Amino acid sequence: MVSLESDRIVGALGRRAGDDPGIAGVVQSIVSIWNEIDTTLRPILGQRGVAMLYKRSLFLTGAAHGWLPRVAEVLPAALDLAPLQAALMQQGNTVALDGGSALLRTFYELLSSLVGPSLTERLLRPIWDNS
Amino acid sequence: MSTRSTITRLATGVPGLDEVLGGGLPEFSFNLIAGPPGCGKTTLAHQIMFSLAKPERPTLYFTVLGEPPLKMLRYQQQFAFFDAELVNGSIHFINLTDETLAGDLDQVLHRIVLEVEKHNPALIFVDSFRSVVLANNAGGNAHNSLQQFVQQLGMVMTSWQATTFLIGEYFTETDANPVFTVADGLIWLRQSVQRNSMVRKIEIMKMRGQPTLPGLHTFRIDTSGIKVFAPARVLAPLSSSAPKGNPGSRLGTGVPKLDAMMGGGLPQGYSLLVAGPSGSGKSILAAAFLIEGADRGETGVIAAFEQVPSRERSPLLAQLIEQDKIGLVDTEAPDLSIDEIVLLLISEIRRLGATRVVIDSLSGFELALAPTFRPDFRESLSRMVSALAAEGVSVLMTSELEDRYTDLRFSPYGTAFMTDAIVVQRYIEVQSRLLRVMAVVKVRASAHSNALCVYEIDDKGIQVGATLPEQEGLLGGRPTRKQLSRTSHGLSDD
Numbered sequence: 024m025v026s027l028e029s030d031r032i033v034g035a036l037g038r039r040a041g042d043d044p045g046i047a048g049v050v051q052s053i054v055s056i057w058n059e060i061d062t063t064l065r066p067i068l069g070q071r072g073v074a075m076l077y078k079r080s081l082f083l084t085g086a087a088h089g090w091l092p093r094v095a096e097v098l099p100a101a102l103d104l105a106p107l108q109a110a111l112m113q114q115g116n117t118v119a120l121d122g123g124s125a126l127l128r129t130f131y132e133l134l135s136s137l138v139g140p141s142l143t144e145r146l147l148r149p150i151w152d153n154s
Numbered sequence: 155m156s157t158r159s160t161i162t163r164l165a166t167g168v169p170g171l172d173e174v175l176g177g178g179l180p181e182f183s184f185n186l187i188a189g190p191p192g193c194g195k196t197t198l199a200h201q202i203m204f205s206l207a208k209p210e211r212p213t214l215y216f217t218v219l220g221e222p223p224l225k226m227l228r229y230q231q232q233f234a235f236f237d238a239e240l241v242n243g244s245i246h247f248i249n250l251t252d253e254t255l256a257g258d259l260d261q262v263l264h265r266i267v268l269e270v271e272k273h274n275p276a277l278i279f280v281d282s283f284r285s286v287v288l289a290n291n292a293g294g295n296a297h298n299s300l301q302q303f304v305q306q307l308g309m310v311m312t313s314w315q316a317t318t319f320l321i322g323e324y325f326t327e328t329d330a331n332p333v334f335t336v337a338d339g340l341i342w343l344r345q346s347v348q349r350n351s352m353v354r355k356i357e358i359m360k361m362r363g364q365p366t367l368p369g370l371h372t373f374r375i376d377t378s379g380i381k382v383f384a385p386a387r388v389l390a391p392l393s394s395s396a397p398k399g400n401p402g403s404r405l406g407t408g409v410p411k412l413d414a415m416m417g418g419g420l421p422q423g424y425s426l427l428v429a430g431p432s433g434s435g436k437s438i439l440a441a442a443f444l445i446e447g448a449d450r451g452e453t454g455v456i457a458a459f460e461q462v463p464s465r466e467r468s469p470l471l472a473q474l475i476e477q478d479k480i481g482l483v484d485t486e487a488p489d490l491s492i493d494e495i496v497l498l499l500i501s502e503i504r505r506l507g508a509t510r511v512v513i514d515s516l517s518g519f520e521l522a523l524a525p526t527f528r529p530d531f532r533e534s535l536s537r538m539v540s541a542l543a544a545e546g547v548s549v550l551m552t553s554e555l556e557d558r559y560t561d562l563r564f565s566p567y568g569t570a571f572m573t574d575a576i577v578v579q580r581y582i583e584v585q586s587r588l589l590r591v592m593a594v595v596k597v598r599a600s601a602h603s604n605a606l607c608v609y610e611i612d613d614k615g616i617q618v619g620a621t622l623p624e625q626e627g628l629l630g631g632r633p634t635r636k637q638l639s640r641t642s643h644g645l646s647d648d
Contacts, residue, residue, distance in 0.1 A: 066248050066249060068222075068223050069249035070252065071251065072251075138231065139238070142227060142231060146241065
């Protein structure tokens with residue numbers, strides 16, 4: 024069930040990137056979604072809360088996508104997307120899109136495992152409504 | 155037309171809480187929910203919030219250090235009242251961790267005011283307030299600025315027409331905490347531990363402008379959230395209640411001979427105490443009383459503290475329970491309070507429109523109560539009897555009676571005076587047999603027999619027989635055969 028629901032955020036990424044995106048378009052779509060996640064969740068979870076979930080998602084997704092960066096800070100104070108952006112730019116379109124999708128999916132499932140599918144859907148709904 | 159300010163009272167959505175609050179929560183009040191960790195503060199706040207939040211009544215829930223919001227959302231979702239659809243709609247959670255970590259109360263207040271102006275909420279929660287206090291202590295000069303902070307917060311919230319809750323812990327009641335002075339309402343939650351039992355209690359220590367119910371009230375937390383057990387006397391009386399049926403009419407007990415002994419049955423609306431030793435047939439009489447009612451189309455309620463009526467032991471009663479003609483009050487929850495039982499009884503009575511109630515037995519009832527309530531058992535029983543009387547039902551209570559042949563007592567609790575009628579059962583030894591006798595000791599404002607009648611219990615229930623005129627000294631347990639006398643039959647068989 025969780026994976027089906029997390030398809031929506033991946034779908035949002037696909038729609039934003041368009042049919043034939045250049046690498047810059049892909050990266051921009053991924054980063055824009057992360058910024059919206061941060062904007063949506065930061066008021067509720069705090070910026071440290073969001074940064075920690077992001078760190079955990081990178082850790083989990085990194086096993087299958089080794090080129091994804093890790094968050095170096097032990098206790099990140101805020102979401103820092105620059106290393107992700109840089110790493111994405113090094114990849115081809117497909118690899119970047121795959122990795123970016125996997126990362127978003129992991130994040131969605133992580134949040135879902137903590138606060139449940141319905142609240143996760145409720146919180147992140149504006150992101151795909153906006154895509 | 156009155157020109158006084160009118161205070162609207164909000165229904166909290168927590169069963170029983172509005173009664174204890176004295177009619178609900180005053181709108182625009184500034185309240186503190188306090189108590190030790192684990193006492194249900196956050197749950198109470200969430201339950202009130204999810205019940206009150208509406209599009210026209212937006213709500214802000216500020217989380218300060220304390221419990222991480224991720225966990226709070228995770229755990230509060232387990233309650234039925236949690237509605238994810240309201241989040242980011244009528245309800246906004248706002249995290250103040252960064253402001254609190256900075257240790258500057260002005261910054262915390264600043265952010266709160268900004269958010270309040272942005273969302274224009276009707277309800278505001280700050281959880282937990284203790285973190286604010288601690289953050290303030292870190293900055294030095296604790297007392298003054300905290301007082302200022304609370305005072306300003308109270309002023310801002312009230313001016314902005316918001317009903318506010320601060321959620322805090324570790325407050326000591328005797329402490330002259332500035333929050334206590336500013337707050338309009340103080341709701342204190344406690345966990346009372348005695349022996350191995352824990353009972354949750356709530357106290358409204360202060361609620362400006364309304365008649366709250368003083369004292370500690372028990373509450374329980376289950377998957378539906380918090381339920382407060384308000385004393386039965388404040389429950390809204392039913393218009394149709396008291397007394398049911400024709401006043402002055404009599405109810406059959408299911409044992410015709412006993413009805414005759416009572417002068418024609420149990421008067422409607424009376425409470426009857428059936429006292430007797432173990433095995434004397436009290437529960438059988440209680441079941442007969444309910445079954446007799448069902449035969450006449452009446453419904454009943456039973457609180458069975460000793461054994462739940464089963465198909466094997468009392469098939470008829472079990473069948474009536476299955477058919478919902480007799481309500482069974484669940485007495486298996488641990489650490490019961492008297493108010494909880496009374497509430498359960500009354501809600502069943504009202505649901506079924508019941509006229510007959512059985513409590514089997516008072517001894518089992520006492521054991522089912524949490525230890526903390528046992529010293530007050532007599533007072534509690536008296537409250538229960540009057541609450542049931544107010545419902546207009548007729549009650550049969552059984553009471554275990556240790557067979558003592560040196561004194562004639564009717565209940566171990568000194569409860570005999572509370573009931574309107576008493577039937578006592580005893581064992582006696584006659585010609586090397588253990589026989590049972592019963593007598594009607596009292597039926598208030600009614601003539602009744604004074605005969606001690608032998609009775610037997612067979613497949614059909616209780617069969618009351620005649621008196622034993624040849625025997626005397628029955629109440630001593632070992633009657634002796636009277637030497638003689640055709641003329642003096644001390645006990646009459648009417």
